[in-house]
Structures are given as C-alpha cells and as structure tokens.
Amino acid sequence: MVSLDRIDVRILQELQQDSSLTNQELADRVGLSPSPCLRRVKALEDSGIVDRKVMLLKRSELGLKLTAFIQISMDRHTPDRFTVFEEQVNSFPEVRACNLVTGQNCDYLVEVVVEDMEKYHDFLLGKLTRIPGVSGVQSSFLLRSIKENTSLPLGHLL
Amino acid sequence: MVSLDRIDVRILQELQQDSSLTNQELADRVGLSPSPCLRRVKALEDSGIVDRKVMLLKRSELGLKLTAFIQISMDRHTPDRFTVFEEQVNSFPEVRACNLVTGQNCDYLVEVVVEDMEKYHDFLLGKLTRIPGVSGVQSSFLLRSIKENTSLPLGHLL
DNA sequence: GAAATTTAAGCAATATTATTCCAAAATAAA
DNA sequence: TTTATTTTGGAATAATATTGCTTAAATTTC
Incomplete structure (x- = not known):
C-alpha cells in the first residue's frame, strides 16, 4: 500500500x-x-x-429512463456456471455493475440501465434469463437517486 | 433531448x-x-x-477492503422520514450510492465502502441505524466485482 | 543540537496541447 | 441546378503541461 x-x-x-x-x-x-x-x-x-x-453522462438526457437493480440466484455454484454468467454479463452494454455477494437471498447484484420498461423486458427475456444457471431473478426499479458518488472515502489515510 | x-x-x-x-x-x-x-x-x-x-481510484490500493450492499426499510413512508434519511446519508463519506427503489423488500439500496468489518460495524451502529425511521437493515458483502462500468449504453441513439 | 544528506519546492525555459480564425468543402434547401 | 447553411481542415495563436535546474525545507545521522 x-x-x-x-x-x-x-x-x-x-x-x-x-x-x-x-x-x-x-x-x-x-x-x-x-x-x-x-x-x-x-x-x-x-x-x-x-x-x-x-x-460521466446524464441518463435522463440520453433517453435512459429506467434503471433496475436485480438480485440473481444461480441453480448450482460450480465454477463453470460462474464463468459463463460473467462472460455473458460483461458483453451486455446495459449492465453497469455486476457483483458477486454474500447472502442467502442471491448470488449476484446487477445494475442495468435501459430506455424503458419494454427494453427492460427484452433484456430480461432475451439476454439475462437466457444465461444457463440463472434460476432466480428479482428486480427493483429506481424511483429516485439520492446519492451517486464515484469518490472513495480517504479520511482513514490522514 | x-x-x-x-x-x-x-x-x-x-x-x-x-x-x-x-x-x-x-x-x-x-x-x-x-x-x-x-x-x-x-x-x-x-x-x-x-x-x-x-x-476513479482503486479501493484495494487504498486499504478499503470491504464493500457492502445494504437494503434498508423505513418504518413509515412520510416525507419527513425520507428527508432526514437522505440528508444524513449524503453526509456520510462511506456511502457511495443511495437509491430509492420499488419493491416490497426495502425502500433504499445503499452501497458503502469501508476499511474492514470493524469499521463497517461502527458505521452501522454509529451512523446508519441512528437515523430515525430505519427499521430494517440487511447487508450483503462484496465477494468479487465482475463489472464496474461507468459508461452508459448509447446504442439506442444510432 | 548541528552538520550532512536527502527530499521536495519554486522558477523559468521548452514542449505539448487546446483554441480560434478563415477559407474550402459538404450538406441541405429552394 | 443554384443558393444558403452548416461543417470541416489547416494554420496561427494562446493556454497549459512538462522538464531542468537552483534553492529551500525536511529528515537523518553523528
């Protein structure tokens, strides 16, 4: 360090x-x-x-009116399942973030940005749920962004 | 547009x-x-x-070894509750993102970056759960970051 | 605590990059 | 096809970044 x-x-x-x-x-x-x-x-x-x-660009000005936060569960926790999933997710431009997390509810947290609900529907059916092993998908939709801060806290360094 | x-x-x-x-x-x-x-x-x-x-800085190089994704529920959905919560959250440097979302499970999704689990504990008890109205708090911890992409998709503009 | 050593700062010269102006080309309208 | 409008490319200018060198500060060593 x-x-x-x-x-x-x-x-x-x-x-x-x-x-x-x-x-x-x-x-x-x-x-x-x-x-x-x-x-x-x-x-x-x-x-x-x-x-x-x-x-950084403004979503609203680009016609990207829908942001979704998705909790994803996998059927089996084999290396192969993860590898394929992660490759696929990386290739989707709609995906802004994807994180493997602890917790009993889900394996991955994914953030997706699209134009509208129709496009989100297309993304879910056409892309995300097509990936082998994806068993549970639960979506929450952004109502209002309170804080979006790319800065890391540095106070602990002083 | x-x-x-x-x-x-x-x-x-x-x-x-x-x-x-x-x-x-x-x-x-x-x-x-x-x-x-x-x-x-x-x-x-x-x-x-x-x-x-x-x-954009690298967390690992700055000793920020723990990232948490928190689902937060409020006891009542009054304007006052939201205002106070949002003001507080904005003042915490550990909070990288805070979003009000749809869904029965929770009201806010919050992302927090800290040094370690001890600091996270301090944050939860000393800051987050001190905010009036915060009734449910469920944490997931980052195991591995698959994709962290600040770019918005622009394909729909062509 | 003073001298030596190391480290970082400031100034000035140079190089790089951004910015502006104008004529020419391309595009759109009549 | 002609005219008007917009956009481009090249050259001159301005702003900014970069480097070398000297001086000052901080740190270490004795």
Whole structure:
C-alpha cells in the first residue's frame, strides 16, 4: 500500500470530484506551485492507485429512463456456471455493475440501465434469463437517486 | 433531448471509457481533424448531457477492503422520514450510492465502502441505524466485482 | 543540537496541447 | 441546378503541461 501525505490526499479528493481541473487550479487548491503539484499527480498515477479517468453522462438526457437493480440466484455454484454468467454479463452494454455477494437471498447484484420498461423486458427475456444457471431473478426499479458518488472515502489515510 | 450523430456518439463512447485522451488522439479515433473534434466535444459539454469528469481510484490500493450492499426499510413512508434519511446519508463519506427503489423488500439500496468489518460495524451502529425511521437493515458483502462500468449504453441513439 | 544528506519546492525555459480564425468543402434547401 | 447553411481542415495563436535546474525545507545521522 502506497504512502500518502496530506497534500496527496487533497489532490486525490479534488480529482475524484473533478478531473477536468487544470494543474494550475489544482495547485492553488492544495497550496502548491504548479510543478510540484504536477509531479505529485504523475507519481500518484504511476503508483497504481489511480484506476482511470472517465466522463460521466446524464441518463435522463440520453433517453435512459429506467434503471433496475436485480438480485440473481444461480441453480448450482460450480465454477463453470460462474464463468459463463460473467462472460455473458460483461458483453451486455446495459449492465453497469455486476457483483458477486454474500447472502442467502442471491448470488449476484446487477445494475442495468435501459430506455424503458419494454427494453427492460427484452433484456430480461432475451439476454439475462437466457444465461444457463440463472434460476432466480428479482428486480427493483429506481424511483429516485439520492446519492451517486464515484469518490472513495480517504479520511482513514490522514 | 439532444440530437447526436454517429460521430458524437463515438466521441461520447471514447470519453466515457477514457477522458484523459488528448483531443488529437480522440480526433484520430473518430476520424476527424482536431478542430471540428474539439468543437463537438465543447458542444456536447454545453448541451448538458455531460455530468462531469472524474478520476476513479482503486479501493484495494487504498486499504478499503470491504464493500457492502445494504437494503434498508423505513418504518413509515412520510416525507419527513425520507428527508432526514437522505440528508444524513449524503453526509456520510462511506456511502457511495443511495437509491430509492420499488419493491416490497426495502425502500433504499445503499452501497458503502469501508476499511474492514470493524469499521463497517461502527458505521452501522454509529451512523446508519441512528437515523430515525430505519427499521430494517440487511447487508450483503462484496465477494468479487465482475463489472464496474461507468459508461452508459448509447446504442439506442444510432 | 548541528552538520550532512536527502527530499521536495519554486522558477523559468521548452514542449505539448487546446483554441480560434478563415477559407474550402459538404450538406441541405429552394 | 443554384443558393444558403452548416461543417470541416489547416494554420496561427494562446493556454497549459512538462522538464531542468537552483534553492529551500525536511529528515537523518553523528
């Protein structure tokens, strides 16, 4: 695990919120001049704690009006079942997240984004339930998003 | 809703994957010269379909070894209950996502990231279950992340 | 606690990249 | 087919990132 000082943490906090900051602006916010600030950013990127930089879009503006959270159970817990399921899920662009979890209710939690309920129906019947081993599927639908935060908490590093 | 042509969609697909691309590289990938490419990017940003740009970090490298998915039920469905709950949740840095959903099992789906099980325990007892109205709490823990994709599907726009 | 060593900071020069302007091409309308 | 509108590409300009070097700060060692 990498060692980070106060300034590194502040840099990460800023860039987690807004990676379009110029180095100049970032340097001002963390109280450094541009060159050491940039050197730190590069060092952080080289250290492997940065995954990637992305642009986030607004669902509503793109006509993606339905988000579903799905609990999925598998019939058997064999390596083969998991492998096939995960390959398939990775190939579906509608799937934003898929996580294998503990719990008696289900094996996978999956988040799906589509245009509307009709498209969701198509996704369920045409794609998801076609995967061998998928035995239980329970959907919840997004009513309102309270918090959507890609930032990780860094308070424990200080 | 904004009207987008093939090239706009390709630009968005690239930047959703990697917003650190230079305009030069982006222009090459979508088959334009730099100036019209940049103009399109700016137009897309002005159009309101872009939410923001962020840097994504790796949990494992930051000592955040536990991710929990929590189903939360409220005792009563009064506006006051929701308002207080949502204010509180927004103030917790451990909470990465919180969504109000349909379904008989629960009201909110919450994703939490912490260092370890002890910290999770502290979070549950010290923060989450302190919020008035929280009656049911059921946790699932991340075993393995299959897909974590901040990109929205854009295929329906073509 | 002082000197030596290491480390990081700041400034200035350079390189890279973004941005703007204008003429030309492509597209759409008449 | 002609005209109007929009979009493109290239070149000049501006902004920003990047690097080398010197100085200051912090840390370690004696």
